Amino acid sequence: MSAFHNIVSRIRAGLSNDRAPEPRVTLPEDAQISAIAGRDLRAQFIAALTGVGGKAIEAADETSAVDKIAELVQTAGLRSAALGEGITVDAEALAQRLSRDGCRIARVGNSAVNPGDALSAIDAGIVEADYAIAPTGTLVLIGQPTRPRSLSLLPPTNVVLLRASRILPELAAALRAVGPQTIAAHPMVMVTGPSRTADIEKRIVIGVHGPKELYVVIIGERCCRPV
Amino acid sequence: MLPSGPDAFYAASNRAAADTELNRKLENASARHFEHLAVAKKEFAAYESERDVARRIKEDSIQRLDQLLAELKDRLEQRGVKVFFAQDAAAARDYIVKVAQTAGVKRVVKGKSMATEEIALNPALEQAGIEAVETDLGEYIVQLRREPPSHIITPAIHLSKEDIGQLFAQKLGVGYTADPSALTAVARERLRDKFLNAEMGITGVNFAVAETGTLVIVENEGNGRFCTTTPGIHVAVMGIEKVIPKFEDLSHFLEILARTATGQRLTAYTSFLNGPRREGDSDGPREMHLVVLDNGRTRMLADPVLREALYCLRCGACLNACPVYRHIGGHAYQSAYPGPIGAIVSPSLFGTAAAGHLPFASTLCGACKEVCPVRIDIPRILLHLRWKMTEGEGEKVAWPLAPARVRAAAGLFARAARYPALMRIAGRMGALMLKPFARDGYLRRMPGPFSAWTRVRDFPAPVADGVDGARPDGGSQGEEASRISKL
Ligand code: SF4
Numbered sequence: 175m176s177a178f179h180n181i182v183s184r185i186r187a188g189l190s191n192d193r194a195p196e197p198r199v200t201l202p203e204d205a206q207i208s209a210i211a212g213r214d215l216r217a218q219f220i221a222a223l224t225g226v227g228g229k230a231i232e233a234a235d236e237t238s239a240v241d242k243i244a245e246l247v248q249t250a251g252l253r254s255a256a257l258g259e260g261i262t263v264d265a266e267a268l269a270q271r272l273s274r275d276g277c278r279i280a281r282v283g284n285s286a287v288n289p290g291d292a293l294s295a296i297d298a299g300i301v302e303a304d305y306a307i308a309p310t311g312t313l314v315l316i317g318q319p320t321r322p323r324s325l326s327l328l329p330p331t332n333v334v335l336l337r338a339s340r341i342l343p344e345l346a347a348a349l350r351a352v353g354p355q356t357i358a359a360h361p362m363v364m365v366t367g368p369s370r371t372a373d374i375e376k377r378i379v380i381g382v383h384g385p386k387e388l389y390v391v392i393i394g395e396r397c398c399r400p401v
Numbered sequence: 402m403l404p405s406g407p408d409a410f411y412a413a414s415n416r417a418a419a420d421t422e423l424n425r426k427l428e429n430a431s432a433r434h435f436e437h438l439a440v441a442k443k444e445f446a447a448y449e450s451e452r453d454v455a456r457r458i459k460e461d462s463i464q465r466l467d468q469l470l471a472e473l474k475d476r477l478e479q480r481g482v483k484v485f486f487a488q489d490a491a492a493a494r495d496y497i498v499k500v501a502q503t504a505g506v507k508r509v510v511k512g513k514s515m516a517t518e519e520i521a522l523n524p525a526l527e528q529a530g531i532e533a534v535e536t537d538l539g540e541y542i543v544q545l546r547r548e549p550p551s552h553i554i555t556p557a558i559h560l561s562k563e564d565i566g567q568l569f570a571q572k573l574g575v576g577y578t579a580d581p582s583a584l585t586a587v588a589r590e591r592l593r594d595k596f597l598n599a600e601m602g603i604t605g606v607n608f609a610v611a612e613t614g615t616l617v618i619v620e621n622e623g624n625g626r627f628c629t630t631t632p633g634i635h636v637a638v639m640g641i642e643k644v645i646p647k648f649e650d651l652s653h654f655l656e657i658l659a660r661t662a663t664g665q666r667l668t669a670y671t672s673f674l675n676g677p678r679r680e681g682d683s684d685g686p687r688e689m690h691l692v693v694l695d696n697g698r699t700r701m702l703a704d705p706v707l708r709e710a711l712y713c714l715r716c717g718a719c720l721n722a723c724p725v726y727r728h729i730g731g732h733a734y735q736s737a738y739p740g741p742i743g744a745i746v747s748p749s750l751f752g753t754a755a756a757g758h759l760p761f762a763s764t765l766c767g768a769c770k771e772v773c774p775v776r777i778d779i780p781r782i783l784l785h786l787r788w789k790m791t792e793g794e795g796e797k798v799a800w801p802l803a804p805a806r807v808r809a810a811a812g813l814f815a816r817a818a819r820y821p822a823l824m825r826i827a828g829r830m831g832a833l834m835l836k837p838f839a840r841d842g843y844l845r846r847m848p849g850p851f852s853a854w855t856r857v858r859d860f861p862a863p864v865a866d867g868v869d870g871a872r873p874d875g876g877s878q879g880e881e882a883s884r885i886s887k888l
Contacts, residue, residue: 186467358613383596384623
């Protein structure tokens with residue numbers, strides 16, 4: 175018998191005396207935490223993000239988002255940035271604008287480029303979030319071939335584009351929005367603020383292994399209805 | 402580090418209890434933890450109901466653990482993950498070392514994983530000539546000291562920032578600083594290079610979702626993401642109890658785990674992984690393994706009282722809540738899992754001869770149960786294990802728990818206790834007799850056979866009506882944190 179079968183049969187034997195005939199758990203209706211009704215999700219998200227050390231930048235539309243990113247690149251002194259494919263703003267226009275301002279641009283997101291090499295000396299990674307969770311200030315990034323995971327991990331600064339309509343009222347809503355099919359097919363990461371630790375005397379220090387700076391460019395005015 | 406019997410524990414805990422500096426550090430860290438937890442609970446109205454839901458999901462998961470493990474295995478194998486079931490620590494170690502050797506791995510980067518501490522993986526890798534680098538800051542610090550972690554969430558909780566400053570100056574050749582930010586920056590720089598030049602990453606797993614075949618890893622630093630992204634091979638190690646049925650179940654755990662562990666709403670990073678990199682992906686490991694560990698867990702499951710211990714999320718809160726842990730620290734337990742949760746799981750994981758004494762190292766004050774996010778009744782399990790090891794069937798502790806005369810005295814007490822009037826008289830007489838030995842309201846040293854008791858304990862001196870020094874009854878749930886930190 176394989177170890178798997180051994181372990182499973184030990185589990186069966188161990189439960190045999192008192193296994194419930196049917197699964198015992200049915201979750202109560204109110205198990206899902208109710209969304210904070212009427213709250214402005216965008217304001218709530220920004221407050222939570224700021225609370226964990228992230229910075230919010232508001233932009234009315236895509237064009238304005240490009241301007242704001244260009245501004246950020248100047249003020250933060252970012253000399254190089256990497257862009258994935260398939261982002262909501264015009265990647266071509268953004269790349270041109272940033273290079274014109276003297277910021278070196280690396281386009282990643284095709285398997286020909288090894289992101290580890292391409293990204294190790296880059297100042298900023300620019301990615302887009304699929305969803306955000308308002309009360310926790312969390313960004314949900316679903317992995318895709320055109321969006322290497324390292325893009326939001328290796329560069330010391332992480333710039334995340336987020337459509338305001340993608341901000342959801344709670345964690346459970348985000349998991350429902352992603353859904354079991356997607357999670358079975360894609361890797362995903364939820365990002366709540368820049369990398370941090372409290373391993374030395376429980377004092378919070380920002381920027382351990384992941385990004386030290388997290389900027390979220392929120393595009394558009396309106397927020398969505400809960401999913 | 403693995404437990405090695407009661408004598409070693411007795412010596413180590415005595416030494417640690419006398420270390421007032423250690424006690425100060427642990428009290429500080431614990432006070433901070435409960436401050437943060439109190440804030441997190443206050444602002445999250447659903448905290449209590451989420452605890453109940455999370456517990457019920459765990460009950461359900463363990464009830465059909467066999468099916469869930471089979472489902473998880475199938476899903477992951479479909480996507481090319483090699484799933485290995487290990488009956489004991491040696492099988493798990495051998496498998497991982499073999500995977501590393503086959504692929505010619507020279508260096509492994511490790512995310513924080515208590516399961517790999519449990520199976521003593523690092524020494525095995527080192528013996529095979531493979532460098533194993535701990536990358537969680539706390540783990541990195543204790544590894545530099547060639548020490549095991551002393552807490553399951555805060556591995557270097559026993560060290561001050563000055564201790565760490567000296568360590569870095571000595572081992573890493575940097576100038577001395579006790580500034581946590583500067584120290585963290587040093588670790589960032591040193592470890593970045595290791596991440597980009599390691600062929601294998603090894604991590605633990607916080608939750609495994611059967612329905613979707615998803616491994617969930619919760620962390621703050623980003624080292625877990627590195628270990629699962631940049632090296633060519635990722636090996637995840639988890640106990641059989643980590644599997645839960647559905648993807649949507651996760652929200653109930655994630656909402657309470659970080660809040661309880663660190664007072665955060667969510668940790669900085671929650672990674673969801675489902676297999677090696679696919680066609681067209683530009684990063685992620687090319688090879689992925691999951692090691693599923695029994696190592697005594699099915700023994701725990703077979704005992705209906707102890708089974709509950711398998712619901713544990715390894716949040717570490719019960720350690721901080723425990724007055725014994727706060728006095729002796731993690732190392733004294735000599736187990737990968739110290740504190741209250743360690744006391745109930747270690748005997749099953751490491752054997753009764755090595756760890757059967759740990760359930761006795763508790764005051765049964767109940768603070769662990771109050772703080773536990775999935776409401777594990779740790780005091781009940783401690784009593785159950787004590788009973789099992791002294792009176793129960795099967796394996797008993799191999800050392801005398803109490804000399805014959807103490808057992809005789811206890812027997813006498815049990816008989817007398819049936820008569821309240823007798824008890825009252827005996828109580829008054831006892832108080833009178835003990836009076837001459839009291840100093841400042843405490844009995845610190847007793848003569849003759851009684852010295853065995855006072856050697857390790859100070860008793861409040863009894864008062865004439867028999868009851869004193871009882872723990873004042875605590876307040877409501879809301880005051881729990883402040884009370885715990887004062888205990
Ligand atoms: S027993 Fe409960 S409090 Fe202790 S580590 Fe496990 S989940 Fe946390």
